[in-house]
Amino acid sequence: MSMHESYWMESAPPATTYPALAGDLDVDVLVVGGGIAGLATAWELTGAGRSVAVVEADRIAAGVTGYTTAKLSVLHTLIYARLRDSFGKDEARLYAQSQQQAVERVAEVTARLAVDCELERVPAFTYVTAPDGVEQIRAEAEAAAEAGLDASFVTGTGLPFPVAGAVRVDGQAQFHPRKYLLALADDLVRRGGRIFERTRAVGLDEGDPCTVTTEGGHTVTARQVVVATHYPVFDRALLFARLEVRRELVVAAPIAAGRDPGGTFITTELNTRSVRTAPYRDGQRLLIVTGEHFTPGGGEDVAERWDRLTAWTGEQFPGTEIAYRWATQDNTTTDRVPFIGRFHPGAKNVYVATGFGGWGMSSGVMAGQLLAATLTGTELPWAGLYDPRRLGLVREAGTALKLQAKVAGHFVGDRLRPTHVDSVDDIEAGSGGVVRVSGDRCAVYRDGAGRLHAVSARCTHLGCLVHFNDAEKAWECPCHGSRFGIDGEVVQGPAIKPLSRVELPD
CATH class of the missing domain: 3.30.9.10 (D-Amino Acid Oxidase, subunit A, domain 2)
Structure with a gap:
């Protein structure tokens, strides 16, 4: 009988218990997201003498990082011929150097901290x-x-x-990613860094300094902000396109x-x-x-x-x-190279790390090194390669057009369907469906006891209609990948607000 859980989650130490943010805070750098990119960035910055806080919507190293396959490799399927042909030989070499350096960084830190991470x-x-x-x-x-x-x-x-x-x-x-990252988190706190779990960031003001507001109504003031939430939870950079x-x-x-x-x-x-x-x-x-x-x-x-x-x-x-x-x-980015650097062309103090394309272990560690260097005034040779502000129209055009056509197809096409099921009565136990109730589309799940759980079917990110994943018992947005539990709670961003509850008529 298989366990429906990641081996990394099941075999690592007990769940972390860092506190939620209980008041306002002032730091040099706020890192939003407690996965490998966020924790690696925060750890590197504390080593550089910065005061750093990490806010994580759930538990650290328990989101995408807790469910990886944890390969630390510079061989990213079929990347180098594509890089050479679309970016150039020098850029392909920089990609290889930056990724191999990340592999070696994990080995170095593992030895330095005596981490038993296999x-x-x-x-x-x-x-x-x-x-x-x-x-x-x-x-x-x-x-x-x-x-x-x-x-x-x-x-x-x-x-x-x-x-x-x-x-x-x-x-x-x-390696074992959670054992590595939990040790990194312990050392980060020992150095003076702070970690806040169950603290979802919901607002960002890109001032000087920046302010980030949390779901609990608290404010973090920071000279610099790093958005490392796997898929960026703030859309002003339009990276979702x-x-x-x-x-x-x-x-x-x-x-x-x-x-x-x-x-x-x-x-x-x-x-x-x-x-x-x-x-x-x-x-x-x-x-x-x-x-x-x-x-x-x-x-x-x-x-x-x-x-x-x-x-x-x-x-x-x-x-x-x-x-x-x-x-x-x-x-995955439309040109297959991660976005690591300033969030958008007008950004002065906000940075992002995303688009790792299935190779988040090496790219996440590399992002930590790259962002820490940038935020402390050093430019690594490969900073330009990963800069989110790059725009390769020829490289990205075909992929970007296909991506947006698919999103538009869901955004418009899903609304033209009468419903996904005709009636709540058609939904079997242990399954879900989108049904029109009193003129509105609702996402309805029937549990094993026959009870109905109804929420709005409109994703709180940009409004696409969600679909039900029967195998994982989750509502998923086909446009940008937000995922929600059967009662509408956010499981995975970019959405930051839950699906609203719906009362079904008797």
């Missing part, structure tokens, strides 16, 4: 099994080597099935140590398959397989996707029994 140095592979994909793999290996990486084209890996070709990059890593959201599924199963393939592996085939292992109980390894990405709220049959991922795992690693399954969510 850090292992392993090679990383991007592979294909179909012969017609070999040319692309060869091109990626050449581009990665040209970018300065220890990259090579190989035809053999430790996987228990043959591959037609793979890019191999040595010197990469994998340049960010594409996707959700991926994860299954994990114990295997004998002798069956460990010895690395991290990914392919774009079969709607993505990613493989790694982690130390597990009784000398075993935990096989972690990720894939089947989809748009949140896009009407996908998520349970069917989980079945496909589970079946593939059993076929490639016979005899495995799934012990955990969870899902993760990622944002």
Whole structure:
């Protein structure tokens, strides 16, 4: 029987208990978001002597970071040939240098703080099994080597099935992200930093200094603000027009140590398959397989996707029994390079880190280094590459147009449908549907006892209509990825307000 929880959440120390903000506060830097990018940034800044506070809407290292696959790799599937062709050779080299430096930073900090976070140095592979994909793999290996990486084209890996070709990059890593970040948080507080959990930021005034207001009505005054909420919760930069959201599924199963393939592996085939292992109980390894990405709220049959991922795992690693399954969510920029830097062209004191494209471990740590340097007056060589104010019309045009067409399709098309179900009576126990009630569209869930839970179907971010994810029991917005619980509470941004409750007529 599989556990519907992330292994990282289940196996790390007990839940954190940092206090909620109970009054107004004045600091040098306020970091909004307690995931890997936010905590890495705050930790680097406390080391530079800044007074820093972190506000997190829920618990630190328990959002996207708590549900990652935790690969620390500079080999981001197929990135280097694209970077070389669209940005240039120098930019591809800067990308490689910045990401590898982040991998080494984790190793350095782990040793310095004596963190038991199961850090292992392993090679990383991007592979294909179909012969017609070999040319692309060869091109990626050449581009990665040209970018300065220890990259090579190989035809053999430790996987228990043959591959037609793979890019191999040595010197990469994998680790337990929560154990690492909880140790980072402890050290941050020891240095004088402050962490406030269950403190949702809902307003931002970009003055000098800036002020951030919280859901509890308190105000934080800060000379500088970093928005590190995975998907930015403030929309003034209009980054939502340049960010594409996707959700991926994860299954994990114990295997004998002798069956460990010895690395991290990914392919774009079969709607993505990613493989790694982690130390597990009784000398075993935990096989972690990720894939089947989809748009949140896009009407996908998520349970069917989980079945496909589970079946593939059993076929490639016979005899495995799934012990955990969870899902993760990622944002990708329209030119495939993260946004890290000043929030928008007019921003003087507000910075952002987002768009990690499924590689949030290395990019989050790198964002901490980059933002800390920028905020303390140093410019790293790759600052321009990641600057959110860049505008590559040729690079982004096609992807951006497709993204906005999809969003417009949901925004307009979903309203033209009469309803998603005809009547509340059509909603079965354990399921949900959007139904028109007294002229308004409502999102209605029927629990196992038959009780109805009704909320507005209009996402509080920009007003798209939510859809129900039966497998995860959540309302999801197909436009920008906001997710809500069955009673409307915010599970994942960019929305910051819950769906309003609706009283159903008798």
